[in-house]
Amino acid sequence: MLPDHRPSRSHSLVKATPIKVSFEFFPPKTAEMEVGLWDAVTRLEPLEPDFVSVTYGAGGSTRERTHATVARIVSDTTMKPAAHLTCVGATKAEIDEVVAGYWSAGVRHIVALRGDPQGGVGTAYTPHPGGYATSADLVAGIRRAGDFEVSVSAYPEAHPESPNIDVDLDVLAAKVDAGATRAITQFFFDNALYLRYIERVRARGITIPIIPGIVPVQNFKQTANFAARTGASVPQWLADRFEGLDDDPATRRLIAAAVAAEQVLDLVDYGVRDFHFYTMNKADLVYAICHLLGLRPRLDQAAA
Ligand code: FAD
Numbered sequence: 001m002l003p004d005h006r007p008s009r010s011h012s013l014v015k016a017t018p019i020k021v022s023f024e025f026f027p028p029k030t031a032e033m034e035v036g037l038w039d040a041v042t043r044l045e046p047l048e049p050d051f052v053s054v055t056y057g058a059g060g061s062t063r064e065r066t067h068a069t070v071a072r073i074v075s076d077t078t079m080k081p082a083a084h085l086t087c088v089g090a091t092k093a094e095i096d097e098v099v100a101g102y103w104s105a106g107v108r109h110i111v112a113l114r115g116d117p118q119g120g121v122g123t124a125y126t127p128h129p130g131g132y133a134t135s136a137d138l139v140a141g142i143r144r145a146g147d148f149e150v151s152v153s154a155y156p157e158a159h160p161e162s163p164n165i166d167v168d169l170d171v172l173a174a175k176v177d178a179g180a181t182r183a184i185t186q187f188f189f190d191n192a193l194y195l196r197y198i199e200r201v202r203a204r205g206i207t208i209p210i211i212p213g214i215v216p217v218q219n220f221k222q223t224a225n226f227a228a229r230t231g232a233s234v235p236q237w238l239a240d241r242f243e244g245l246d247d248d249p250a251t252r253r254l255i256a257a258a259v260a261a262e263q264v265l266d267l268v269d270y271g272v273r274d275f276h277f278y279t280m281n282k283a284d285l286v287y288a289i290c291h292l293l294g295l296r297p298r299l300d301q302a303a304a
Contacts, residue, residue, distance in 0.1 A: 019293045020050045020274045022082075022184075022211070025281050027054055027065035036281055037069070043283035045077055046297030047290050050274070053111050053151075053184075056084040058118065067101060074106045082151060083107050086115030087138050091130040095138070099145045109149040111184065112138045112175075121160060121229050136174035143179035152176075154183035154210050156197035160231035169204045176208055183208060184276045186230055187215035189238050189259075191266050212267060215278040216260045216285035217242065220252070253285070260289050268293070 023044055028034040041052070052073060056066045066083060073081040083102050085095065102110065114135040117125040127133040132141055139150050152175040155168055162168045172183060188194055194212055201210055217223045220242035227234050241259060245252045264275060275293070277286045 017273060019268070019295060021047065021290055021293070021295065022050045022274075022276045023052045023279050023286065024213075024276060025052065025054050025069065025279055027057075027062065027069045028281070029065070033281070040279060040281050040283040041073070041077065041079075043287060044279070044290075045079055046299075047287070047295045048298055049079060051080040051082045051109055053082040053084060053109075053276075056086055056113075058086065058088040058090075058115060063098065067098070067105070070102065070107055071105045080109060081107055082109035082111050082149075084111040084113060085138070085142070086113045087127065087132040087135065088115035089118060089128055089131075091128060092132055092141065093130075095132060096141065096145060099142055099148075103146045103148075108147070109151065110142050111151045111153075112142055112180065113153055114138070125161065134174070135171070136178040139175050139178035139180050149182070150180045151182040151184055152180040154185045154197070154201070155231065156185050156188050156194045157231055157233060159186075160229075162231075165200060169200060169206070172201065173204060173206055176206055181208055183210045185210060185213045186232055187213045187227075187278055188232055189235055189263065190233065191263060191270070193233075194267070195270060209274060211274045211276045212272060213276045213278060214260060214264060214289075215280075216289065217256045218280050218282055218285065220245075257285055257288050260285060261292050264289055264293060 025037055025041065028037045044052075054066050054069045054073070056063065070081045070083045073079055085098060085102075087095065090098075099110065112135055114125065117123045132138040135152060139152060142148050142150050152172070154172055155162065158165055158168050175183075185194065185197075198210055215223060217238070220239070224234050224239070226232075238259065241255050242252065245255065264272075267275070277289070279286050
């Protein structure tokens, strides 16, 4: 008997229901990285993302790079930028100045984070004297400063500092009470973790969208190291898929595309319509996954 070749549910759902995507970039450190970033931005722009976000680091020069990248997105593209901002190493007045600077530059969306401890992940977090003590305080400060849309973080596998999931949900609820309207998750590979987390979030009475953060595996070793620092688990099946491909970038890319496609289409089957992609400033894999999700470039931009 022939196998059943009916199209999957995700196939028909993708066609029937619009999908929204957003892309995350990091500010480039060198002129060469800047070229790479803008190649990626230019390639992804015609897909008309809901917004594009730019990460933020502690310290003056990284802050300036974030600001410069966000300002260029405002001036050179049609996309809506979201600027990440943390509480780390700055007084309230300094952070308020950054927020005011974003408002003047035309930015209306901030991803508000507490940030990592200055001693590094695994050390205790100490708020800056005179700074915003928590992410919820920062959200409230941003909302006071202007009519910003504020997104925050969420952790399907719990934050590495989390004593238990209830504390995580309390922290998320406090951010929503302070005015956050969307959460973006830490990346994950096992969709069951995300789906179980959403059940807990809803049971806690939190109703804002919790957008899954998807990381295409551009480089398995790097991703696994990054995951170890963020508390995201790397399933053995994922390691197995990349096994033996260290010196075979072409096959690695095909596997990465297949893994990410499987993950997002499975989420579509569960009714997820919004996706946030950690692009690592590279467009190709993300572009391919978006294509699978049914997104097509706006022609005037694609031709430009
Ligand atoms: P919060 O959401 O405030 O807290 C995270 C967890 O810490 C809580 O869930 C809880 O488990 C614990 N916790 C916090 N407060 C308390 C408390 N009072 N008592 C007990 N437990 C508590 N980092 C950057 O430096 N720059 C970025 O641009 C950046 N962008 C990010 C974007 C996303 C979508 C995500 C998911 C993370 C990002 N990060 C970024 C990483 C983030 O800064 C770190 O994970 C940081 O350690 C926590 O910041 P947060 O806002 O997530 O913290």
